[in-house]
Structure formats: structure tokens, C-alpha cells
Amino acid sequence: MNSEKIIEKAKQLIRIGKQDFANKSNAESYRWFDNEYYVLYYNAIELLLENGFVKNIDTKLQNAYFDLIPEPEIFTKNKEQFDNLYSKDEALRISSAKYFSKLARSEGSVFRGMLFRHPKTFELLFPALKAENPKIVREIISALGCAYDRYFKDPRVEKELYKLYTHKDKEILTFVINWTTGIEKDEKFDYIFSLLEKKQTAKILESLVNHFRASTNPKIKEKALPILIDFLEHKLTDSTMSSIVRRIIYILDDKTIKLFKSKINLDMNKKLKELFRKQINMYCSKEQKEFLTDELL
Numbered sequence: 001m002n003s004e005k006i007i008e009k010a011k012q013l014i015r016i017g018k019q020d021f022a023n024k025s026n027a028e029s030y031r032w033f034d035n036e037y038y039v040l041y042y043n044a045i046e047l048l049l050e051n052g053f054v055k056n057i058d059t060k061l062q063n064a065y066f067d068l069i070p071e072p073e074i075f076t077k078n079k080e081q082f083d084n085l086y087s088k089d090e091a092l093r094i095s096s097a098k099y100f101s102k103l104a105r106s107e108g109s110v111f112r113g114m115l116f117r118h119p120k121t122f123e124l125l126f127p128a129l130k131a132e133n134p135k136i137v138r139e140i141i142s143a144l145g146c147a148y149d150r151y152f153k154d155p156r157v158e159k160e161l162y163k164l165y166t167h168k169d170k171e172i173l174t175f176v177i178n179w180t181t182g183i184e185k186d187e188k189f190d191y192i193f194s195l196l197e198k199k200q201t202a203k204i205l206e207s208l209v210n211h212f213r214a215s216t217n218p219k220i221k222e223k224a225l226p227i228l229i230d231f232l233e234h235k236l237t238d239s240t241m242s243s244i245v246r247r248i249i250y251i252l253d254d255k256t257i258k259l260f261k262s263k264i265n266l267d268m269n270k271k272l273k274e275l276f277r278k279q280i281n282m283y284c285s286k287e288q289k290e291f292l293t294d295e296l297l
Contacts (some may be wrong), residue, residue: 001051003058003060003061003064006047006048006051006052006061006064007060007061007064007068009047010044010047010048010064010068011044011068013043013044013047014040014041014044014068016155017039017040017041017042017043017044018040019085020039021033021036021039023042030042031110032110032111035111037070037072037073037114038110038111038114041068041069041070042110044068044069045065045069045117047210048061048064048065048068048069049060049065049117049119049152052064052065053065053119053152053154053155054152054153054154054155057155062119065119066115066119070135071118071120072114072115072118073114074111074112074114074115074123075114075118075120077117078115080099080100082096082124084096085097085100085124085125085136086127086128090133093128093131093136094133094135094136094139094161096241097128097135097136097139097143098130098139099139100125100139100140100143101139101140101142101146103115103143104116104142104143104144104146104147104150104286105142105143105146108150108151113150113151113152116147116150116151116152117151117152119152119154121147122144122147122152122154122156122157123146123156125140125143126144126156126160127142128140128143129160129161129163129164133184134169134171134172135142137164137169137172137175138171138172138175141161141164141172141176141179142175142179143176144157144160144161144179145157145161145176145178145179145180145182146179148182149182155264158180158183158185161176161179161180161183162180162188162191164176165177165191166235170201170204173204174203174207177192177204177207177208177211178210179197179206180211181210184215186217186220188211188264189216189217189220189223189224192208192211193224193227194257195208195219195225196208196227200280201235202208202236202239202240205231205236205240205243205244206239206240209228209244209247210243210247212224212228212247212250213250213251214250214253216251218255218256221251221253221255221256222255222256222259224249224251225251225252225256225259225260225261225263226259228244228247228248228251229248229260229263229264231244232244232245232264237294241275242275242279245272245275245276245279246279246283248260248276249276249279249280249283249292250283251287252292252295253291254291257295260296261295266296266297272297273297276292276296276297277297278295280292280296280297
């Protein structure tokens with residue numbers, strides 16, 4: 001569907017919503033039929049965000065979004081909070097950053113999501129990532145990371161958070177690693193592997209390995225496996241060792257098990273084998289548990 005057709009479809013969805021709300025008809029099609037903004041615009045918002053911001057960067061659709069979709073009330077009501085984020089008063093800046101972080105992390109809500117699905121919200125939060133006060137930066141990282149994961153997978157968030165992967169502040173670095181686990185893009189792993197090549201604190205190392213999942217691209221899993229196995233030879237805390245073993249078992253499948261066996265023999269290390277057994281029993285599905293028990297234990 002080209003841009004013109006998508007825009008026309010969005011207009012049609014708004015017209016249908018207006019008719020349904022005015023006539024009190026078709027209520028079963030809407031989860032919150034008593035909310036006018038939701039009934040009129042939610043479906044059009046979904047369509048325009050997905051096609052104009054997420055799947056593609058389409059300026060025509062982005063302009064149509066701002067032409068067709070009015071500011072949600074929750075955005076308008078929070079303009080003072082956005083102003084406070086850049087106030088000369090540091091206490092106000094910190095308070096505002098905490099406010100947006102808490103709002104994003106609170107229980108998921110369609111109505112709260114109206115704030116974070118409004119593209120201007122992210123635009124107003126991004127500059128705060130350059131704040132001198134690390135408290136502000138950390139709160140905005142969590143706000144953006146959580147809002148991205150829950151409400152609006154805006155590629156602009158990915159771009160802004162990736163910039164912090166080279167931050168010198170270890171706590172900020174840990175925050176951005178933790179709050180980008182929801183980004184499921186292969187390009188993210190360029191940053192993950194770059195950091196894994198350097199000596200890291202136990203806390204950062206645990207955060208880095210948490211990005212590897214069963215759903216990760218098979219080629220990335222194959223690249224990660226020897227690196228993770230190599231870490232098992234290092235002096236690590238029990239917590240870090242457990243985290244790495246857990247991630248290894250998550251990425252082991254019929255395509256990677258042969259590579260694993262070529263790199264390590266668990267029968268040569270009873271303590272490590274027992275740790276694998278414990279992690280497999282605690283975290284694997286029945287099917288995965290049977291597969292790994294048969295292959296490794």
C-alpha cells in the first residue's frame with residue numbers, strides 16, 4: 001500500500017470512528033468505547049505510526065500523522081513537565097526526568113501510551129540524554145527504553161540510545177545496556193560485541209549477555225557462543241557465571257549444539273556441568289530441557 005492509500009485509509013478509519021462514537025454504534029469493535037479520542041484516532045494512529053515511523057521512515061505519512069491526529073490530552077497536560085526537564089532549576093530537571101521514567105515504567109496502559117505513542121514526546125525527551133547530571137540521563141534512558149518496548153518502537157530511540165554505548169560513566173553505560181534489551185535489531189549487536197571484546201565489570205558483563213536470546217539471529221548466536229564459552233574460563237562471580245551459562249543454554253539449539261560441543265567438554269569439569277544442569281532445570285521449557293539433557297548431561 002503506497003503513502004496516498006495509507007493516508008486515505010487513515011482518514012477512513014477516523015470517519016468511521018466519528019460515526020460510531022456519534023451514533024453509539026459498533027461498540028464491540030472498541031475496547032474503550034466511552035473514550036472519544038481512542039475511538040476516533042486509535043486505529044489511524046496504529047496505521048500511521050507503523051507505516052510512517054516504524055517499518056519505514058516516510059515523511060509524507062509523518063506529516064499526515066500531525067495533520068490528522070490532534071495532540072492527546074495527556075501530552076497537552078504534561079507540557080509543564082517537559083518545560084521543567086530543561087529548567088534552570090536542577091531539582092526541577094531531576095524531578096521531571098523521574099516523572100517521565102515512572103510514567104513509562106508504570107503498569108502498561110493504552111491511555112498512558114497515548115503520551116509515548118505521540119512522536120513529539122520522544123523528540124522532547126532526547127535532548128535530556130545530553131544533560132550534565134547523570135541522574136537525569138539515567139532516568140531518561142529508562143523512560144525511553146521502557147516506552148520503546150511497550151508503546152512505540154521508534155527507530156529514533158534506537159539511534160539515540162546507541163550513542164550512549166560509548167559513554168564513560170559506567171552506571172549510565174549499564175543503564176543503556178539494560179534498557180535496550182527490547183530492541184530486536186541485528187545492528188544492536190555490533191555495539192554488544194564491541195563491548196564484549198573489552199574488559200568489563202561483572203555488572204556490565206551480565207547486562208551485555210542478557211541481550212542473547214533464543215530468538216536472536218542464528219548467525220549472531222553462532223558468533224556469540226565461542227565468546228560466552230571463553231568467559232567460562234575467566235574468574236567470575238557466581239552470579240556472572242550463572243548468567244552466562246543461562247544465556248548459553250538459551251541460544252543452544254540443533255544448529256549451535258555442535259559448535260558448543262567442539263568448544264567445551266562438560267565431562268571434564270564436574271562443577272561446571274552441575275551448573276549447566278541446574279540452569280537447564282530452572283529455566284528451560286520441557287522440550288528444551290529434554291534436548292539439552294540428552295545432548296549435554
